[in-house]
Amino acid sequence: MTAQSSATPTPANGEQLTLIAFIRAKPGRGDELGRRLGTLVEPSRAEAGNINYDLHRSNDDPDVWVLYENWHAAADLASHFEQPYMKAFVAALPEVLEGEMDLRRCAMVTKVAA
Template sequence: MSEQLTVIAFMRAKPGAEEELGRRLMELVEASRQETGCLNYDLHRSNTDPAVWCMYENWRSRVDLDAHFQTTYLQRFAQDKDRLLAGDSDMHYLSMVSAQAASRSV
């Protein structure tokens, strides 16, 4: 099993905070992508429920993810989460068990 760690986090915005939550999450994308150990960091929004947002992240290791959680910009987001989120984030931590697919040209 690889040391690589995948994180999938689902968040539901409080009523009226859907767009602000999206803006705040977008602010995390570019900064997170610059971190050592970040393989990808992508924001998604539900096609059927505009209050539901999802972060899909791959990290080189748990150590890199733990460092991500300590960044100032993620700490700032965490301070505002109670105002933006309707409940806790639904966090899933996964390890890849298949071989990584070869890159393909599209």
Template sequence: MTITNVAFIRTKPGQGTALGGLLAELAPISREEAGCIDFELHRSVDNPDLWFVYENWTSRDDLDQHFKTPHLLKFAEAAAPLLDGEMDLRLFSKVAVVGAKG
């Protein structure tokens, strides 16, 4: 079952660009992991200190392994002083594709 991880990450004022640099380093490494379907970064149009990460994984086990990788642990450590609160992580599974062809 495909698992989608949605993360909303808010930084302290003025730290959005610094977090973006860390995310830009994390994304290509994460995309190479077993089970990673995609790993996309989005920055708020209205608030440069708010980021949204959208990831799809082939299984919950693959996502769980991602959370244990050295590069993700390094990211979390480096990002911690930049953050305004905890990262808001939400997991989803696809139940239907509305309007899709095929």
């Protein structure tokens, strides 16, 4: 096996962007946060540029939620955050959110499995 270059790998899918959001509810507010997050799924999936938008709940902590999203390009994700329903969601987050959301933007570096 040869040594790999330390350069950043080139995304395998052009500009495709993955966003993984880790979101913690205030203690005891996990169900409410999940309900609110659930309302985002269908409109997000209907947006131009969305590949998938999936909501997950931690098996270990019911107050922790994860959104796994794929977008064709960073501009599509930027447009997503400008949608009125997203702005309303973000504005109401302090009611149920503990701390800050942990948003991780990632580029897929392997080809999609066949």
